[in-house]
Amino acid sequence: MSEIDPLLDLVRAPVRATGGYQVPHPRGIRIKLDANEMPFALPTEVRDELARELAAVELNRYPDPGHRELRAELSHQVGVGTDALLVGNGSDEIIQLLITCFAEPRKGQLRARVAYPTPTFVVFRGAALAVGCEPVEIATDPEADFALDPAVLERAVADARPNLIFFARPNNPTGTLWPSHLVAELARRHPDMLVVSDEAYAAYAGDGMVAMLPELPNLLVMQTLSKVGLAGLRVGYLCGRPELIAELEKVRAPYNVGALNQRAALFILRHHRGLLLRRCADVVVERERLAAALDQMPALRVFSSQANLLLFRIGTPGDGRATAVWQRLCERGILVRNFDRPGPLSGCLRVTIGSTDENEAFLAALGDALAA
Ligand SMILES: Cc1ncc(COP(=O)(O)O)c(C=O)c1O
Numbered sequence: 041m042s043e044i045d046p047l048l049d050l051v052r053a054p055v056r057a058t059g060g061y062q063v064p065h066p067r068g069i070r071i072k073l074d075a076n077e078m079p080f081a082l083p084t085e086v087r088d089e090l091a092r093e094l095a096a097v098e099l100n101r102y103p104d105p106g107h108r109e110l111r112a113e114l115s116h117q118v119g120v121g122t123d124a125l126l127v128g129n130g131s132d133e134i135i136q137l138l139i140t141c142f143a144e145p146r147k148g149q150l151r152a153r154v155a156y157p158t159p160t161f162v163v164f165r166g167a168a169l170a171v172g173c174e175p176v177e178i179a180t181d182p183e184a185d186f187a188l189d190p191a192v193l194e195r196a197v198a199d200a201r202p203n204l205i206f207f208a209r210p211n212n213p214t215g216t217l218w219p220s221h222l223v224a225e226l227a228r229r230h231p232d233m234l235v236v237s238d239e240a241y242a243a244y245a246g247d248g249m250v251a252m253l254p255e256l257p258n259l260l261v262m263q264t265l266s267k268v269g270l271a272g273l274r275v276g277y278l279c280g281r282p283e284l285i286a287e288l289e290k291v292r293a294p295y296n297v298g299a300l301n302q303r304a305a306l307f308i309l310r311h312h313r314g315l316l317l318r319r320c321a322d323v324v325v326e327r328e329r330l331a332a333a334l335d336q337m338p339a340l341r342v343f344s345s346q347a348n349l350l351l352f353r354i355g356t357p358g359d360g361r362a363t364a365v366w367q368r369l370c371e372r373g374i375l376v377r378n379f380d381r382p383g384p385l386s387g388c389l390r391v392t393i394g395s396t397d398e399n400e401a402f403l404a405a406l407g408d409a410l411a412a
């Protein structure tokens with residue numbers, strides 16, 4: 041028993057053992073390239089229109105628990121039926137819902153299993169542990185740009201028989217785009233397993249799996265507005281077979297997305313979707329420019345990316361150089377994400393693609409930091 045606080049003994053052991061989702065906030069940061077956000081705020085005229093729209097929302101009333109207008113718009117834009125759509129408080133909530141809902145252990149297993157290739161988005165593991173599921177991690181090859189060996193994938197799935205498998209396509213933090221045919225073939229071979237294509241960054245890759253939904257009854261596709269310029273709204277959505285969506289709806293909190301957020305998402309999707317897509321295209325151009333510039337830097341390896349981020353390795357794993365460079369970038373007011381700890385991302389930093397000016401400032405500061 042804990043002598044300090046016996047209530048902490050009641051926390052699930054795997055939850056206590058994890059550090060949680062921690063994001064460093066050093067002082068004096070002027071350029072924030074650590075969270076895979078879109079660098080551009082909405083233009084002033086769009087903000088003014090939005091302010092008028094939001095002023096009409098009746099905040100004395102609960103939000104629409106069925107997100108009907110928003111789902112109708114998403115249905116129209118994504119090309120799936122409204123009953124094939126679930127709206128979440130960001131994809132983070134949807135990941136938790138999926139793992140909470142489909143957590144019945146298979147025959148012969150004590151705990152349900154949740155699989156995903158690694159390294160990947162940390163919420164898959166955290167959400168699995170939080171509800172008592174067993175994470176099944178499938179290693180990728182850092183020396184081959186984090187490619188996924190189909191034989192390794194098949195063996196891991198056949199051995200562990202997970203209830204769910206998540207593929208972040210493109211992946212965070214590596215930027216890798218695991219091929220859709222690999223995911224589709226796995227879904228076909230294992231019709232009793234849910235296969236989730238997490239397409240948070242699909243706007244930067246132009247490769248989504250929504251069109252495959254009719255032929256793959258165990259496929260679910262998750263997308264979000266966060267990475268296309270609306271991270272503050274917390275709106276994500278899941279597309280899949282209505283029977284599966286209906287089960288997930290039973291687990292979802294009724295008022296999971298606030299009235300202002302629903303109205304803002306609806307307004308921007310209806311009237312300014314083109315603007316978001318144009319900006320994504322601008323970010324892709326910047327990504328290619330930044331990748332080429334990083335590629336020229338000595339003792340640095342940049343991994344190929346289809347998302348709005350670039351992962352790069354400095355020096356040799358374990359030499360501590362990457363952390364020292366991260367520190368020097370912070371001192372120059374530039375925040376990127378530090379992944380330099382033992383494991384496949386040893387020596388790695390991840391930079392989010394910023395505006396041209398931000399990227400220039402980052403490159404200059406990185407050049408100085410590497411030379412120091
Ligand atoms: C792969 C992946 N999926 C999902 C999310 C969560 O997105 P949201 O902001 O919609 O919760 C992220 C956020 O970084 C991500 O990288």
